[in-house]
Amino acid sequence: MAPPREDPPDAPRPSKGALTPRRVDFPRWYQEVVARAELADNGPVRGTMVIRPWGFAIWERLQAALDMRIKAAGAENAYFPLFIPESYLRLEAEHVEGFSPELAVVTHGGGKQLEEPVVVRPTSETVINSYFAKWVQSHRDLPLLVNQWANVVRWELRPRLFLRTTEFLWQEGHTAHATEADARAYALRILRDVYVDTMEQVVGIPVVTGHKTARERFAGATRTWTCEGMMGDGKALQMGTSHELGQNFARAFGIQFTDEEGVLRYAWQTSWGVSTRLIGALVMAHGDDAGLRLPPELAPVEVVVLLVRDENGARRAAAALVDELTAAGHRVRLDDRTDTSFGRRSVGWELKGVPARVEVGPRDLADGVVTVVARHDRTKATVPIAAAAGAVGDVLAATASVLHDEAAAELARRTSEVADVAAAVDAAAVGFARVPWAALGVEGEAALAAQAVSVRCLQAADGSLAREGAPEDDLVAVVARAY
RNA sequence: CGGGGAGUGGCGCAGCUUGGUAGCGCGCCUGCUUUGGGAGCAGGAGGUCGCCGGUUCGAAUCCGGUCUCCCCGACCA
Structure with a gap:
């Protein structure tokens, strides 16, 4: 019997060791990239995650970008406890209703049953606000702008690495303001100056912003603002949220201050957070069939100098290039593992998403040139050694904008305007x-x-x-x- | 909770129908030859076959129970 006329051109027969192509099975492709780029492993308890050094280095860089912007917005870092008295959660009705199904509750400690169980924080509104109530007395104490970097636990039934795990890392900001207008302005400031700016400028993912419907709103908020990104398969990922809490928690926890006229008032509040989920977004928005593609600002290594063979002074030339690139301010790694094949090493760095690669080998060197490879489109250029650092700089500069522009084009291409539910369902099969x-x-x-x-x-x-x-x-x- | 599927070296799987003491690919280790896109050859390490019990001279395989995971549905948001 004759086989089908032709194989789908975008679905070649899997070559040895290759990733499952994105179009064949996107979720599987995602899992393979996370595993083979050495971003993370599953933890021993279902839903938990081991973030490996390569993944954590990306997180550290993302953290730095966010932290700088958070501080520029006036918030200060602090740290509150992991354990929260269970009774605190009950103080805000919607909040407890929203979170109780996914709480991890500790009932024993020190070998004895606890008199009051403690929950592992799913978010810290309750503990933090119980202290805000102590700290806020006067209008002069406001606004109070606090951020913390922490882990949180939400017992998840359908975990996926980075996207939905039982324990994850995030930052959560919590603020108290004298007026509703001030609180709203601050929630929006965080949304724009911290979240949208980081996502667009650093992560390179264009986001759609707006507010959540009552159905999707944070438990306890009066308004939830959100950044939504489009992944490579057209599905949406909530990348960050900034909440206006009204006076809900202020009333529940007694955050009151005396205003300029001596009147006792409840504070107006916000809270906002982004998490390690952003690493999942990075993978799914920018990755291709060769693996991860990292924006230079987030790449643990911006450029790898790959010694093809250790012959005819190639090692010396590679080392000199590493020095020159380092001096130019780039994060550089030398790959001189010449006992591993060239192909394997190339593929490995592409899987890990390193934006630029310089191949230094005796053949090129005889002509006084090296090969500069851009990860984003895998193009190669042969350049004189003296021009290599400049060429790398060009590749890095181009990478950030190419990744962003490709994602923006994809967002536009997959977004349609429709008039009713039926058409919306059809359009959602493609994108937004x-x-x-x-x-x-x-x-x-x-x-x-x-x-x-x-x-x-x-x-x-x-x-x-x-x-x-x-x-x-x-x-x-x-x-x-x-x- | 209902239906379906699966548990066998690090990963992915075969073996089960028809019981005879475990095999393949990838990965890993050693040596040699290689090295410009996932190298070749040779040698080697690694598995209480999810768990408990039963049948049997003998169980990965047959029977009963149990646990876990995955998919679909329901439920929840």
Whole structure:
């Protein structure tokens, strides 16, 4: 019997050791990249994650970028305990309702049953606000702007490395303000100046911003602002949220201050966070069939100098190039493992996403040249040794914008404007659909949910954030399948 | 909770129908030859076959029980 006329051109027969192509099986491709780029392993307890050195180095760089912006926004770092009295969670009704299904509760300590169980923090609103209540007395104590870097635990039934794990790392900011307007302005400032800026400029992922529907809102918030990114398969990933908490927690925990007129008032609050999930976003938004592609700012190694063979002074030339690139301010690694084949080493660095590679071998060297390879499109250029550092600089500079622009083009290509639920479901099979909220409403949102499509956010018709007091019927819902 | 599937070296799998004491690919170790896109040859290490019990001279294989994981549905948000 004759085989089918032709194999799909984008699905070649798997060559030995190659990744599953993205279009064949995206989730499998993701798992393989995470494993083979040595980002993370599954932990021994279901849903837990071991972040390996390569993955953690990316996280550290992301942390640095975020931390700098958080501090620029005026918040200070602090640290609050892992264990929270169970009773604290109950103080805010919606909050406890939202989180109780996924709490890890410690019932024993020191060999005895505890009188009051303690929960492992799923988020720290409750502990932090119990201290805010002590610290805030006067309007002069406001605004109070605190951030912490921490791990949190939410017992997950369907874990996936980085995207949804039982324990993960994040930063959570918590603030208290004298007025509602001040709190709202700060929540938006964090959204724009910290989150959107980091995602666009550092991670290179264009995001769709807006606010969550009541159904998707953070438990205890009055408004949740969100950044949603589009992954390589067209699905949405919530990449960061900034919440206006109103006075919900202030009333529950008694955060009161005396204003300029001597009147006792409750504070207005915000909270906001992004997590190691961003590493998953990075993989899924920028990765290709050869593995990870890293923006230079997040790459643990920006350029690898690969010694092809240790002959005719190639080692000396490679070492000199490492020195020159280091002096130029790049993070450089020398790969002189010449007992491992050239192909294996090349493929390995591509899997790990290193943006630039310089191949130094005796053949090129005889002509006074080296080969500079760009990871983002795997193009090679032969350049004189003296020009190598400059060429690497060009590759690095190009990588950041290419990754961002490709992601932006993909977002635009996979986003459509539709008018009703049925069309939205169809469009969500491809990517994002923008549908008038008036055509959807709570019933439409439920209908979409039955088809595994969710409202990622609401925004103004032109894509900007909804202005205060704007009629709900003027808003547009961005809907998609989501992680 | 209901339906389906799967547990065998680090990873991916075969073997089970028809019981005879475990095999393949990748990976790993040693040596030699190699090295410009996942090298070749030779040698080698590594497994209480998820767990408990039963049948049998003998169980990865047959029977009963149990645990875990995956997929679909339900539930929850």
